[in-house]
Amino acid sequence: MTAPAVEVRGVTKVFNKGKANQVEALTDIDLTITPGELVSLIGPSGCGKSTLLRLIASLIEPTAGTVLVNGKPAEQARRDQDYGMAFQQSGLFDWRTVTKNIELPLELRGWDRAKRRAQAAAMLDLVKLGDFADHYPWELSGGMQQRVAIARALAFTPALLLMDEPFGALDEMTREHMQSELIGICAQTRTTVVFVTHSIPEAVYLSNRVVVMSPRPGRIAARIDVDLGARNDDTREASEFFKKVTEVREALRGFEHVEAMPRGIEDR
Amino acid sequence: MSAVADLRRRTQHALVPIGFGVAFLTVWELFVRVRHIKPYLLPRPSAIWGELHGNATLIRKAVIVSGTNALVGLLVGIVAGVAVAFAAGHFKIVNRLVTPMAIAVSAMPIIVIASILYNLISATSQVPRRLMAAVIVFFVVFVNVAKGLTQVDRTQTELMRSYAASDVEILRKVRIPNALSHFFTALKVAAPLAVVTAFVSEYFGGLQDGLGAKITSNVSNSRDAVAWAYVVGACLLGLLFYGTSVLAERFAMPWQARRVER
Numbered sequence: 001m002t003a004p005a006v007e008v009r010g011v012t013k014v015f016n017k018g019k020a021n022q023v024e025a026l027t028d029i030d031l032t033i034t035p036g037e038l039v040s041l042i043g044p045s046g047c048g049k050s051t052l053l054r055l056i057a058s059l060i061e062p063t064a065g066t067v068l069v070n071g072k073p074a075e076q077a078r079r080d081q082d083y084g085m086a087f088q089q090s091g092l093f094d095w096r097t098v099t100k101n102i103e104l105p106l107e108l109r110g111w112d113r114a115k116r117r118a119q120a121a122a123m124l125d126l127v128k129l130g131d132f133a134d135h136y137p138w139e140l141s142g143g144m145q146q147r148v149a150i151a152r153a154l155a156f157t158p159a160l161l162l163m164d165e166p167f168g169a170l171d172e173m174t175r176e177h178m179q180s181e182l183i184g185i186c187a188q189t190r191t192t193v194v195f196v197t198h199s200i201p202e203a204v205y206l207s208n209r210v211v212v213m214s215p216r217p218g219r220i221a222a223r224i225d226v227d228l229g230a231r232n233d234d235t236r237e238a239s240e241f242f243k244k245v246t247e248v249r250e251a252l253r254g255f256e257h258v259e260a261m262p263r264g265i266e267d268r
Numbered sequence: 269m270s271a272v273a274d275l276r277r278r279t280q281h282a283l284v285p286i287g288f289g290v291a292f293l294t295v296w297e298l299f300v301r302v303r304h305i306k307p308y309l310l311p312r313p314s315a316i317w318g319e320l321h322g323n324a325t326l327i328r329k330a331v332i333v334s335g336t337n338a339l340v341g342l343l344v345g346i347v348a349g350v351a352v353a354f355a356a357g358h359f360k361i362v363n364r365l366v367t368p369m370a371i372a373v374s375a376m377p378i379i380v381i382a383s384i385l386y387n388l389i390s391a392t393s394q395v396p397r398r399l400m401a402a403v404i405v406f407f408v409v410f411v412n413v414a415k416g417l418t419q420v421d422r423t424q425t426e427l428m429r430s431y432a433a434s435d436v437e438i439l440r441k442v443r444i445p446n447a448l449s450h451f452f453t454a455l456k457v458a459a460p461l462a463v464v465t466a467f468v469s470e471y472f473g474g475l476q477d478g479l480g481a482k483i484t485s486n487v488s489n490s491r492d493a494v495a496w497a498y499v500v501g502a503c504l505l506g507l508l509f510y511g512t513s514v515l516a517e518r519f520a521m522p523w524q525a526r527r528v529e530r
Contacts, residue, residue, distance in 0.1 A: 054426075057426075057430055059426055059429055059430065078429075078430065078432055079432045080432075081430075081431060081432055083430070084430075085426070085427065085430040087423045087426065087427070088423075089421070089423040090423075091421060091423030091424045091426075091427050093424065093441075093442070093445065094445075094449075094523060095445045095448070095521070095523050096523075097523075104431075104441065105431050107441075108431045108432075108433050108437060108441075136523045162430075
């Protein structure tokens with residue numbers, strides 16, 4: 001049997017431990033994600049969903065517990081560049097053309113120029129931006145920039161894609177379009193995705209599994225399996241979709257009294 | 269955009285300020301003539317133009333003296349400012365040492381030190397002027413480049429970490445390009461400032477061979493039109509420094525140039 005794409009065991013994260021401003025961001029998180037799965041992490045601000053994603057990415061270290069990615073410690077996975085990452089801000093580099101932005105992770109992996117060019121072109125076709133290869137990021141709309149960021153995250157065809165509210169800054173129409181594209185891309189490339197969002201419909205539409213998190217300290221409140229089959233525009237109006245949306249919403253409501261408390265830290 | 273249309277657009281852009289300048293000089297000329305203003309109070313533009321021609325060789329000499337001082341000061345200031353900014357990015361102690369100093373110096377009229385430097389070094393030396401220009405340029409460049417090297421977008425920093433990029437790679441691919449726009453912002457301020465500093469330093473002593481010295485000496489001899497001719501020389505020198513900075517920026521940062529052209 002192949003190793004899980006992500007395995008989080010008994011993870012706790014405390015920021016500023018032992019200081020006056022100590023914050024317990026995550027408590028005793030267990031989460032296993034199998035290859036090819038698309039899992040959403042959803043919860044109110046300060047529930048630690050972004051923190052959990054950063055732990056998986058090994059951008060921060062857990063206070064307790066272990067994180068394994070592709071069966072190896074998260075830090076090793078980061079060093080091996082086992083995952084691609086996309087954030088709410090596209091994080092594109094102003095001074096690089098669209099193509100050059102996508103090539104950046106490939107440069108760092110030591111790919112030669114011709115191979116980089118070819119791969120960037122293929123990725124641009126994937127996100128349907130082939131005509132914009134030589135444009136600079138600021139010449140593109142927000143939605144297009146985000147597509148470039150996703151193309152960059154996918155550039156070295158990682159088996160795992162970590163996304164932190166990548167469509168958060170987009171308008172609703174673009175957002176829905178991007179969601180469908182992401183599903184298409186993942187089906188095509190068989191990529192595992194961990195997707196942080198605070199939009200319930202987005203989580204339900206995208207995922208095989210929605211992980212509902214509760215705030216302060218962040219824990220997993222519910223895990224809801226979703227099977228919407230092949231998704232298209234009608235999916236968003238199907239009764240099964242609404243049933244799942246309601247289920248997630250009720251899981252989130254379960255700790256509404258907690259939500260009224262002061263917000264946790266936003267560690268982005 | 270076709271070349272012809274582009275040229276026409278540029279001409280139209282230039283017409284407004286040129287028209288304003290011509291109108292301003294005309295009003296000036298008429299005002300002086302109609303009100304019979306004494307030439308030692310306010311000379312006519314046409315008289316200044318005449319002096320500019322009559323003293324062309326002398327003015328060119330003064331421009332070269334002040335311009336060389338400004339250029340040497342600018343280059344030394346840039347090299348030192350960039351070098352210390354890199355050091356400050358690498359060693360926290362340098363940053364903590366130089367940043368408060370930079371803030372303090374930018375709030376002080378340190379140009380007055382020039383008079384002390386003439387005593388200290390030599391009254392016939394150009395070094396005090398170059399040193400003053402270098403000091404002023406240094407702090408402008410340092411503050412901006414240090415900011416550009418350190419204030420990198422958070423998303424970009426995390427992205428580079430996710431790529432397991434080394435510190436050197438982050439420096440080369442993120443920090444330095446990020447600092448480049450800050451550098452040119454600094455240069456566009458520092459280059460004309462170097463000219464101003466170089467010739468204002470002449471007011472505090474030293475040889476009477478630069479633009480600043482010529483302006484004061486002609487004013488005190490009531491040769492105002494000649495003094496104004498030197499002022500024109502100083503303006504052209506400042507513009508030359510600024511214009512060169514803008515061209516250098518366009519050359520070094522083509523992506524910015526395209527943004528401006530829109």
